[in-house]
Amino acid sequence: MTAPAPVPVPSARAILTATGLRKTFGQTLALDHASISLAPGEIVAVMGPSGSGKSTLLHCLAGILRPDQGSVIYQGQDLTTLRDAARSTLRRTQFGFIFQFGQLVPELTCLENVALPLRMERVPRAEANRRATEELQRLAVEDVAGQRPGEISGGQGQRVAVARALVTRPRVIFADEPTGALDSLNGELVLRQLTATARETRASILLVTHEARVAAYSDREIVVRDGRTRDPLTAGAAA
């Protein structure tokens, strides 16, 4: 059997550190002493087969799910003990999210979708629209600003979703199979723009993927298997 992963030592460098996470859904053990650490500006790929616990790990790290055991320290605060409202604020102001299917609001235009996180933070409409337009330009999809998600291609929609995730200048971006629904060329465009912007703004990315070509955009990878994390460089040699 696989030995427990070494526990990461929370360092002064880490912006986000999870230690000993355990999470069950009914009888199913989704995470079992999972640990991970993310430095500012670092892009870490979380790899592993389907059902290994990758997405559950992301949800716990992002404060969407509360683990049964373990801690998630973001800039000195333990997300597992924060009240729901505080976690919700943290998610809106400090974190960005990109999922496999953009999950844009279908009734809003692309510009309104991107401006939405700023409007929720009570940024005046004109200012929010200006910043949203800039973000759409950066992702090269400013020409779809006035269109609704149902009227654009999957690749364009995912780039709009990336723009929405980046517009608040989050410190950590959680991306769960962000190119899973795209062809190779569109997937590459999204990843290039996402990682370039993150490098520019010193944002960290937790990149959940089962695709090696996606993981190749990261600085290092962590493998999740049966709910346990393994850092291949510290897991020990095959001796």
Add this chain to the structure above:
Amino acid sequence: MSMGQTFLGLLEAGPRHGYDLKRAYDERFSHIRPVHFGQVYATLARLLKHGLVELDAVEAGEGPERKRYAVTEAGVADVDHWLARPEAPDPYLQNTLYTKVVLALLTGRSATDLLDLQRTEHLRLMRELTQRKANGDLIDHLICDHGLFHLEADLRWLELTAARLDDLAATLTPAGGTTTGRTIRA
């Protein structure tokens, strides 16, 4: 693929004659194209010269003397080192990786660690190619994509093998043990 280290791993189960070693090797690793006797004895002579095997017994018979070989501590360490070192990714790697995985399972070493290390090595090269693409022109893109897709195919094989390690271990050692008597570790 390194025949020398594979012989050493097979000898961890106990001393063997060159002929038995060839049979075990052909059965596990080379049944489509059996290895030549000349290659077997040349390999054993090289291992002997480097102190990785030693003569366990020399039996006189009607024909030439039959030598029985045993692995030395240095030989076991050599196998450890070989299995712990990831291979440089290349298009014809599969035979070597397959051999390493099977040998790790047969000798009670961790095949999971081996596959994880290899994934890291493949990803390291994929990162290099991805970076080269980011800074390159269309020609660079095409060249790097070719390499990336091949490496990705290797990685898919690594993932699938990792998912099948328990089954593979059961296939290799139906009784549940290893050739060396160590507890099997996927």
